Amino acid sequence: MSVPQTVGVRPARKRRAFSVARWLRTFGTLIGFLIIVAIFWQQRPTTFMTVTNWLNITQQVSILGVVAFTMTVVMVVGDFDLSVGTMASLVGIIAGTLFQNEQPVAVAVVAGLLAGALGGLINGFLVSYVGISAFVTTLGTMTIFGGLALYISGGTTIFGRVIPEAFGNFGREGLVLGSITIPNLTLLALAVLVLTWFILEQTVFGRRLYAIGGNREASRLAGVRVRFLRLLAFVVSGLGAAAAGLMLASRLASANPKQGDGLMLNAIAAVFLGMTMSEEGEPHVLGTLVGVLILGVLANGLTQLNIDSYIQQILTGGIIILAVTLSSLSRRGQ
Amino acid sequence: MNSLSAVSSGPVYTTMTTAVDPSPGTVLLAVRHASKSYNGVPALTDASLELRAGEVHALMGENGAGKSTLIKLLAGVLAPDRIEVEIQGRPATLHSPQAAYGHGLRFIHQELNIVPQLSVAENVFLGQRYPAWFGTLVRWRTLNRRARDVLAMLGVHHIDPSERMARLSPGDQMLVSIARAFAGDDSDNGSRALVYVMDEPTAALTGHEVDLLFEVINGLKARGSAVLYVSHRMEEIFRISDRITVMRDGRVVGTRHAADTHPGELIRLMTGRTLQQVYPPRQTPVGERMRLTVRNLRSHAVRADAFDLREGEIVGVAGLNGSGRTELLRALVGADRRLSGEILLDGRRVSLTPAMAWRNGVAFVPEERRSQGLVLSRSVADNITLPGLAWLSRGGMLIDRGLERRTSRSLGDTVQLKMIGPDQTVRELSGGNQQKAVFARALTRTTRVLLLLDEPTRGVDVGAKVDLYRLIRELSGQGAAILMVSSDLPELIGMTDRILIMRQGVLVDEVPTAGLTEESLLSLCYGETAHERSTDGGR
Numbered sequence A: 001m002s003v004p005q006t007v008g009v010r011p012a013r014k015r016r017a018f019s020v021a022r023w024l025r026t027f028g029t030l031i032g033f034l035i036i037v038a039i040f041w042q043q044r045p046t047t048f049m050t051v052t053n054w055l056n057i058t059q060q061v062s063i064l065g066v067v068a069f070t071m072t073v074v075m076v077v078g079d080f081d082l083s084v085g086t087m088a089s090l091v092g093i094i095a096g097t098l099f100q101n102e103q104p105v106a107v108a109v110v111a112g113l114l115a116g117a118l119g120g121l122i123n124g125f126l127v128s129y130v131g132i133s134a135f136v137t138t139l140g141t142m143t144i145f146g147g148l149a150l151y152i153s154g155g156t157t158i159f160g161r162v163i164p165e166a167f168g169n170f171g172r173e174g175l176v177l178g179s180i181t182i183p184n185l186t187l188l189a190l191a192v193l194v195l196t197w198f199i200l201e202q203t204v205f206g207r208r209l210y211a212i213g214g215n216r217e218a219s220r221l222a223g224v225r226v227r228f229l230r231l232l233a234f235v236v237s238g239l240g241a242a243a244a245g246l247m248l249a250s251r252l253a254s255a256n257p258k259q260g261d262g263l264m265l266n267a268i269a270a271v272f273l274g275m276t277m278s279e280e281g282e283p284h285v286l287g288t289l290v291g292v293l294i295l296g297v298l299a300n301g302l303t304q305l306n307i308d309s310y311i312q313q314i315l316t317g318g319i320i321i322l323a324v325t326l327s328s329l330s331r332r333g334q
Numbered sequence B: 001m002n003s004l005s006a007v008s009s010g011p012v013y014t015t016m017t018t019a020v021d022p023s024p025g026t027v028l029l030a031v032r033h034a035s036k037s038y039n040g041v042p043a044l045t046d047a048s049l050e051l052r053a054g055e056v057h058a059l060m061g062e063n064g065a066g067k068s069t070l071i072k073l074l075a076g077v078l079a080p081d082r083i084e085v086e087i088q089g090r091p092a093t094l095h096s097p098q099a100a101y102g103h104g105l106r107f108i109h110q111e112l113n114i115v116p117q118l119s120v121a122e123n124v125f126l127g128q129r130y131p132a133w134f135g136t137l138v139r140w141r142t143l144n145r146r147a148r149d150v151l152a153m154l155g156v157h158h159i160d161p162s163e164r165m166a167r168l169s170p171g172d173q174m175l176v177s178i179a180r181a182f183a184g185d186d187s188d189n190g191s192r193a194l195v196y197v198m199d200e201p202t203a204a205l206t207g208h209e210v211d212l213l214f215e216v217i218n219g220l221k222a223r224g225s226a227v228l229y230v231s232h233r234m235e236e237i238f239r240i241s242d243r244i245t246v247m248r249d250g251r252v253v254g255t256r257h258a259a260d261t262h263p264g265e266l267i268r269l270m271t272g273r274t275l276q277q278v279y280p281p282r283q284t285p286v287g288e289r290m291r292l293t294v295r296n297l298r299s300h301a302v303r304a305d306a307f308d309l310r311e312g313e314i315v316g317v318a319g320l321n322g323s324g325r326t327e328l329l330r331a332l333v334g335a336d337r338r339l340s341g342e343i344l345l346d347g348r349r350v351s352l353t354p355a356m357a358w359r360n361g362v363a364f365v366p367e368e369r370r371s372q373g374l375v376l377s378r379s380v381a382d383n384i385t386l387p388g389l390a391w392l393s394r395g396g397m398l399i400d401r402g403l404e405r406r407t408s409r410s411l412g413d414t415v416q417l418k419m420i421g422p423d424q425t426v427r428e429l430s431g432g433n434q435q436k437a438v439f440a441r442a443l444t445r446t447t448r449v450l451l452l453l454d455e456p457t458r459g460v461d462v463g464a465k466v467d468l469y470r471l472i473r474e475l476s477g478q479g480a481a482i483l484m485v486s487s488d489l490p491e492l493i494g495m496t497d498r499i500l501i502m503r504q505g506v507l508v509d510e511v512p513t514a515g516l517t518e519e520s521l522l523s524l525c526y527g528e529t530a531h532e533r534s535t536d537g538g539r
Ligand SMILES: Nc1ncnc2c1ncn2[C@@H]1O[C@H](COP(=O)(O)OP(=O)(O)OP(=O)(O)O)[C@@H](O)[C@H]1O
Pocket: B038, B039, B042, B043, B061, B062, B063, B064, B065, B066, B067, B068, B069, B070, B110, B418, B427, B428, B429, B430, B431, B432, B433, B459, B461
């Protein structure tokens, strides 16, 4: 074949130089986290930096973690899910009600997870196939799930002897390794973390989710089934919310129609904190983990310092804004 | 005249504007020692350039040579590492787009920068004061009328100024961003800007639109402005420019008078190599087997009653901007909803969606690389393998990074994609290199049935274009059928066996390519004789 003559240059390959700004942008939030840890350590040298306290922290954040990790999946696609908090409450109530009707733990767990998947399916269908914005859709379903929880429970808390002992104990016990006990909830959160990391980073499914989040139209034209995958992402977050609702009910050995509601805002905050740690500002689950830990350590440390819980709330909000601001400032001007 | 046109089927380079010595003009803009590196990688090194009154100064160079980087420094959208600018002999700083505007510099950037939520007219006059009652109430009718006038000057009549920008096709959006550069000018009192910088303005234009743009440019010249003009189309460069500056690897390697040089020399300066052939000839005859049969195809924007593609055949789609070329491909692949239509792929009836198309060996290269082709935030490897993940992974489920990187590295080399490595973010590539990444996708699969290519070489440099042409030929030699839209008429004539003609959304004609000239093809696009066209202005 008569191929045009090629003489001389090959496409150049150059090495990327190290840049402080780039490094800070990626690791700034992590450094901030370490500074917070250092401050608490210095303030409470005997109680803060202990294995027991850290295991305690991981247990405290485990439920938030499960919601935040699965929320990451939805946010990777460029959507978000406001309904996870009330979904968690609703699933707690569903499980509690089944217990009242003397159903075994397995039935309650399966029913709870199914409810979560169904809720996610509804969200996903409305957003992806009907074309309503994620904000409006999940705002609506958030209200509906919250209302359902109140309606089913009659507005009361389910607790006491109706909750099977095995279910209530699970959230308080753990894996005993010699002198330390790793809480079951921590292990569960860890499992969800590994699973979502694997899905997002190692599977074709995850890769496509990131592509959709980056450019929906280009992904569609490149053969990605955008609508179906967006729907699946909502199912994942619905399942995560359900799991969190069950974990919460187990830990408290009770089900209150509002107990999960607060998870949603913190989960979104954790994902945002994590996003500051990525070059392109994409959500990623290890970043979310750092976000969750920041929130958890703040709560734990500030409580140890006897700081009023209202003030804690103000500080936490301020730190979130600070982190996101710093990261967007360092991104500018290039 | 030169080595390039001697073997190509087509272009005759006219040098109508270079008969007089272009040097007497005073220097309007001088740039010296312009340097810029991204994350420590130099993109522009010590570049210097002078623009004189009344000249069209072409800027050429391979993809990634640094042309757009230099232009972004002038436009104040990118902070330089070092630069000295003199405007009409006085030092100036161009630290912001407003500063550049204030100094009388106007820009047509390579990539679309529009505000999709605003109307066409608002986009045309973006950044300028809108006409208003009492300085506050915008006079929309006046604004729309002025926008219509600016567009009409470019021969664009099919765009409604009150339409929302987001509803326009990428091609039309490009026309609007071109119009923006002329929006502040008042041809009646002769007021105009000092310097116009145009980064590949014609990449999306066809025939007559190019002529009209050149008329506008000649008008600017006559009134003493300077034009800095980037293009990869050699025949345009010789048609419009007085001087030509060539860049290579971020440096200026030389400036020539258009009259004293020829394409062969420019290509040598740009690439260090010589091109012997632009359009490789067909090696194997068109096969007998029918690859694609289309009947009664309709979408909201197009109608095509019947056409077929045979094994190994390359068929072009020609038409003006807005004639439905793109929409024909989009309806075929299922990117737009089909209202009706029967599509047979290898004799099998299919109802294609983009996902099904890729799975069935149909590759689609969309018109606009950034909004429709690429996920800019992801790596080159991710982008190249996106449609092919099903077979570039372990069992279609698990990511195989090694395979992805090997594949994208070798495909990148095949299309001469200049990158740091497969992990580089696509956003960081130059425009032409982004285009190559989109093209490379079409090569990921080993069994290929049909390729739908919409402006596949838009923004690709002369040298790499030749490689893409060779690749397209090879694919057709292996039996793939290829349907190709292009505004570059010599390319259509050089590559295709037949050409489908689109007019106002309808497939109106089908002609064998043999014997076609640019002129006759253009007449077919207009559906009139060339004479009529020159008297009534086009539509
Ligand atoms: N945002 C960015 N980050 C990192 N590198 C970049 C960025 N933008 C451009 N570059 C690099 O700078 C070099 C010059 O790019 P530039 O866009 O100026 O090329 P160009 O001459 O305009 O090419 P083309 O003909 O393809 O438009 C390229 O190697 C490109 O990869």
